[in-house]
Amino acid sequence: MLILLVEDDERIGSFVIRGLEEEGHIVRWHKTGADGLSALLEEEFDVAIVDIMLPEMDGLELVRRVRSRDVQTPILILSARGAVADRVRGLEAGADDYLPKPFALVELRARLAALSRRAARSASPVVLRYDDLTLDLVSRRAQRGETVIELQPKEFSLLEYLLRNPERVVSKTMILAHVWDYYFDPQTNVVDVLVHRLRKKIDHGFDHPLIHTVRGVGYVLRR
Incomplete structure (x- = not known):
């Protein structure tokens, strides 16, 4: 994913970027609300992470302005303010999710993935295709x-994601x-088991495999 990060804290910003780039994502980092707003208006991102306490323009105002321009990029708000009222204000401003600080990197990754998935589904093609493989999302x-x-x-869900x-x-x-x-311990073997089952159906008996392991x-x- 191409991700926008708007965060003025050097420590948190570096932590987030390192964790997301390890997953293969590309992150654009801006440290002021004004720069973050310009980036969202000028470039198309898969998802944006926006801190509330920002110089020049706070995160809530940034979100309001973005939504007023009909930019529909999924936005996750980060904030040290974790009270229910603060979360409600963030969502009412137009954010899609709210994650209080401090947070675990695995939870941030999972929330971003969920936001990206929901956005993709809202504008999904009816049929997905790759090579000689097709998946009809309506007839399943x-x-x-x-x-x-x-x-x-x-x-079906795994094949759709792939x-x-x-x-x-x-x-x-x-x-x-x-x-x-949902987040499970990444050390669990549920993914390996599911991939094995899907491979038997998608690859077994065909000329060439399509699902590959990257060790x-x-x-x-x-x-």
């Missing part, structure tokens, strides 16, 4: 070549967030 029908493939719900990110390596943490919409990183859909 998977097919490779002329062969119709029966999938369980989690298998098809939305073809030739891009996705980590176990990213899969957990997208397929389960130590995750999985990728490619020829």
Whole structure:
């Protein structure tokens, strides 16, 4: 994903960027509300992370101005203010999610993945295709070549995620967030088990495999 980070705290900004870049994301970092606003108006991001306490323009005002210009980029607010009233103000300003500080990096990653997924679904194509593999999101029908493939719900969700990110390596943490919409211990083997089941259906008996393991990183859909 291409992610905008608007955060004036050097320590937090460096922490977030390091953690997200390890997942393969690209992060643009701005340290003032005015610069963050300009970036959101000039460039298309998959998701934005915005701190509330910013120089020149606070995060809530930034969000209000962005929404007034009909920019629909998903926005996650970060703030040391974790009271219910503060969270409500952030959401009413137009943010999509709110994460109080301090926060765990794994939770930030999961929330960003969920925001990206919801945004993608709101403008989704009806049929996803890669190579000779197709997935009809309306009829929930998977097919490779002329062969119709029966999938369980989690298998369908995993295949949909891979098809939305073809030739891009996705980590176990990213899969957990997208397929389960929840965070599990990344050391769990539930992802490996699900990928194994999906491979048996998608790759077994065909000329070439499409689901590949990238050792130590995750999985990728490619020829």
